[in-house]
Amino acid sequence: MNFAVLIPILIVYMGIMSWLAYYGYKKTVTESDYLVGGRNIHPAIMALSYGATFISTSAIVGFGGVSAAHGFSLLWLAFLNIVLGIFVAFAIFGTKIRKLSLDLNATTFPTLLGKRYDSKFITVFSGAMIFILMPAYTSIVLIGGGRFLQESLSMNFNLALILLAAIIGIYVVTGGIKAVMYTDAFGAVVMLIGMAIFLFVTYQAVGGIMEGHNGLTAMKDLVPQALVDQGHQGWTSMPEFGSPLWWTIVSTIIMGVGIGVLAQPQLAMRCMTVKDDRALYRSVLVGGVFIFFMTGAAFVIGPLSNLYFYEKTGEIALTAAKGNVDLIIPIFINQIMPEWFIYLFTLTLLSATISTISSLIHVQATAFGQDILKTLGVKSLFGSKLNPSRIGVLIGVIAAVILAYLLPAGIIAQATAFWFGICAAGFMPALIGALYWKRATKTAATASMIVGFTVSIIGFLFIHLKESAAIGLSQAWFGKAALFPYPWTHIDPLFYALPLSSAVFIIVSLLDKRTTVTKNKEKEPLIPAVPE
Amino acid sequence: MLMLGMEDGLIAFVWVATVVSALGCVVFGGFMWNRGGDDSK
Structure with missing residues (x-):
C-alpha cells in the first residue's frame, strides 16, 4: 500500500468525519438532541x-472469513438480518417503540422499559447490564479496529487503540447521538460503495453466479478433514444436522446474532430518533439494501473466495490464509481488487469500526448517566458541571481500552454472539411484552430479565464450551471445561435462556394480578394498564 | 439436480430469499413512502 496516497485520503476522510461531528455538536442544544436527536432525524440517516x-469490522472481515470456512450456510444470518433486523425492527417493532417512547417521554432503551413497567429497578438494572456487559463487545470492536490500523498503516497497536478511542470519545462527548448518526451515515455510504463493488467483482472473477456456485459445489472433496469431522458437507450445503458445526452455525451464529438484533439497545433506540412512522417505513428501503450489501455480500464473497484461490493457487481460502479465518478477506482483496479499491476498503473498515464503537459508547454513556445515575437521583458527579452521560462516555472509552488489553485473542465472534445472546434472553420478552401485551406486569418483566441474564451468563461460564474453556471458571471450580456433555457444549445459551425468560415472563404475568401503571399522567398510555 | 449451482436446496432457497427479502424491503419502503405521517402519532 502506498502511504503517500493513503495518508491524504485518510486526512480528507477524517476531515469530513470531523466536520459532520462538529455539525452534530452545533445542532445539539437540548438533552433530547443529545439522547434521541430531537426525534427528528432523517430516515435515510437513521x-x-x-x-x-x-x-x-468483525461482521465483514471476521464473519466473512468464517463463511469462507463454513460456506453459504451463513446466508441464513444475512436473511434474518434483513427480515428481522430491518423489516421487523423498523416496520413492526420500531413503530411501536417510537410511539411508546414518545408517549412515555423515554429517551433510552432502559428508560423505555422502566417507564412502561413503572419500575426504577428495571431502568437501573437494564442500564447496569448495558454498562457492565457492553464494554466487552465495545472492546472487541475496538481491538478489531486497532488490529486493522496496525496491519493497514503499520501503526503501533497501542497508538492505534488510543487514537481510535480518543477520536470517538471526543465526538460522542461533544455531539451526542447527532454527531454519532451523521458520521455513521457518511461511513455507511463508504461501506455500501465498497461492499457493492466487492460483490460484483467477486462474482465476475469466478465467472458469474451459476459458474461460481457450480465451481464451488465441485470443490466439495477439498473440505479439510477436520471440518468434515465436525459436520461440514461442502460450501454449498448446510452442515450435517445435529453435528457440532451445525449447532455452532445455527444456534450461535444464525439464531444468536439473527434474533438477538431485535433486543439490541443501541439499535432499538434508533427508532426513537425519527419523527413519525413514515420515516421508519422509508428506513426499511434504505436499511434493506444496506444490510444486503453488508452481510449478504460478505457471506457470498467468503465462500466464493475458495474457488478463486483454488483456481489461482490450488489452495482453498483457509489454507491460503494459513488457517487464520480473519485474514481470508484481506488476502482475497489484495489478490482480486485493484489498488484503488484497497484504499476504499480501508475506509470501509475504518467506517465500520468507528460507527459501531461510537454508538456503543453513546449507549453505555446514557446507561450510566441517564438510566443509572439520573434514576437514582444523582445529578452530578464529583461536583462536576459536566453532564453524567458525558462522564459516562469517558468511563466507557477507558473501560473499552483497558479491556482491549485484558481480553484473550481470537474472541471477536464469541464476544459478539455473547452480547447479542444475552440481550435477546434478558431484554426480548420484556420488550415484546411492553409493546404488545396489556397484561405484562412489572414483576414479570423484572423476573424475566433476571432469569434471562442469569441463565445466559451461567451458560457462557459453565456450559458453552468455547466461552467456558476460555474463561476457565468451570475448570477451576468443577475440574472440567464444561459441566455437561455434547451437544450442550455447542448449544448457544440463547437456546435455553430465551425460552426460560419468556416462560417466566408469561407465567408471572398471568399469575400477577397487580396493575402496571405508566408514569405518563398527561397522555393516555399507548398500552393501557391492566385493570385489577 | 443442482439449484442455482448449490448442492443443498436449503442453501439455494436462502440465497434467493436473501435477495428477495432485500428487494421486498425496497418495494415495502416505496409502497409505504407517504404513509404514516405526523398524524400517525
Whole structure:
C-alpha cells in the first residue's frame, strides 16, 4: 500500500468525519438532541446509522472469513438480518417503540422499559447490564479496529487503540447521538460503495453466479478433514444436522446474532430518533439494501473466495490464509481488487469500526448517566458541571481500552454472539411484552430479565464450551471445561435462556394480578394498564 | 439436480430469499413512502 496516497485520503476522510461531528455538536442544544436527536432525524440517516452500527469490522472481515470456512450456510444470518433486523425492527417493532417512547417521554432503551413497567429497578438494572456487559463487545470492536490500523498503516497497536478511542470519545462527548448518526451515515455510504463493488467483482472473477456456485459445489472433496469431522458437507450445503458445526452455525451464529438484533439497545433506540412512522417505513428501503450489501455480500464473497484461490493457487481460502479465518478477506482483496479499491476498503473498515464503537459508547454513556445515575437521583458527579452521560462516555472509552488489553485473542465472534445472546434472553420478552401485551406486569418483566441474564451468563461460564474453556471458571471450580456433555457444549445459551425468560415472563404475568401503571399522567398510555 | 449451482436446496432457497427479502424491503419502503405521517402519532 502506498502511504503517500493513503495518508491524504485518510486526512480528507477524517476531515469530513470531523466536520459532520462538529455539525452534530452545533445542532445539539437540548438533552433530547443529545439522547434521541430531537426525534427528528432523517430516515435515510437513521437507516444508514442503524446499519453502520450493526455492521462492525468483525461482521465483514471476521464473519466473512468464517463463511469462507463454513460456506453459504451463513446466508441464513444475512436473511434474518434483513427480515428481522430491518423489516421487523423498523416496520413492526420500531413503530411501536417510537410511539411508546414518545408517549412515555423515554429517551433510552432502559428508560423505555422502566417507564412502561413503572419500575426504577428495571431502568437501573437494564442500564447496569448495558454498562457492565457492553464494554466487552465495545472492546472487541475496538481491538478489531486497532488490529486493522496496525496491519493497514503499520501503526503501533497501542497508538492505534488510543487514537481510535480518543477520536470517538471526543465526538460522542461533544455531539451526542447527532454527531454519532451523521458520521455513521457518511461511513455507511463508504461501506455500501465498497461492499457493492466487492460483490460484483467477486462474482465476475469466478465467472458469474451459476459458474461460481457450480465451481464451488465441485470443490466439495477439498473440505479439510477436520471440518468434515465436525459436520461440514461442502460450501454449498448446510452442515450435517445435529453435528457440532451445525449447532455452532445455527444456534450461535444464525439464531444468536439473527434474533438477538431485535433486543439490541443501541439499535432499538434508533427508532426513537425519527419523527413519525413514515420515516421508519422509508428506513426499511434504505436499511434493506444496506444490510444486503453488508452481510449478504460478505457471506457470498467468503465462500466464493475458495474457488478463486483454488483456481489461482490450488489452495482453498483457509489454507491460503494459513488457517487464520480473519485474514481470508484481506488476502482475497489484495489478490482480486485493484489498488484503488484497497484504499476504499480501508475506509470501509475504518467506517465500520468507528460507527459501531461510537454508538456503543453513546449507549453505555446514557446507561450510566441517564438510566443509572439520573434514576437514582444523582445529578452530578464529583461536583462536576459536566453532564453524567458525558462522564459516562469517558468511563466507557477507558473501560473499552483497558479491556482491549485484558481480553484473550481470537474472541471477536464469541464476544459478539455473547452480547447479542444475552440481550435477546434478558431484554426480548420484556420488550415484546411492553409493546404488545396489556397484561405484562412489572414483576414479570423484572423476573424475566433476571432469569434471562442469569441463565445466559451461567451458560457462557459453565456450559458453552468455547466461552467456558476460555474463561476457565468451570475448570477451576468443577475440574472440567464444561459441566455437561455434547451437544450442550455447542448449544448457544440463547437456546435455553430465551425460552426460560419468556416462560417466566408469561407465567408471572398471568399469575400477577397487580396493575402496571405508566408514569405518563398527561397522555393516555399507548398500552393501557391492566385493570385489577 | 443442482439449484442455482448449490448442492443443498436449503442453501439455494436462502440465497434467493436473501435477495428477495432485500428487494421486498425496497418495494415495502416505496409502497409505504407517504404513509404514516405526523398524524400517525
